[in-house]
Amino acid sequence: MGSVYRVATNGRHTPEGKGLLGALRYFHLDTIGTKQKDAMRERILKGRPFTPEERQKILDYCHSDIDALLRLLPKILSDPDFDLGIALYRG
16 A cells, blocks of 8 residues: 555655555544554564563554554545556556
């Protein structure tokens, strides 16, 4: 979805970047904060062992990305600059 968003917004100002958080904010959708996302990524990359609480936070974090993509898809599909053919070609 990220590369599709980058193509659709090419040449436009995207103050929050071209990733998932940037796309959500561009389309005025709620999202977790950048600091929270970075902290979760950092913890995941450190690897095991994970406490039961950390496991739950990781699952919640992953679920929040899935939920975000489900909310983002209709917005991107309705954008007049979005080309579904290119998106399907790119996979």
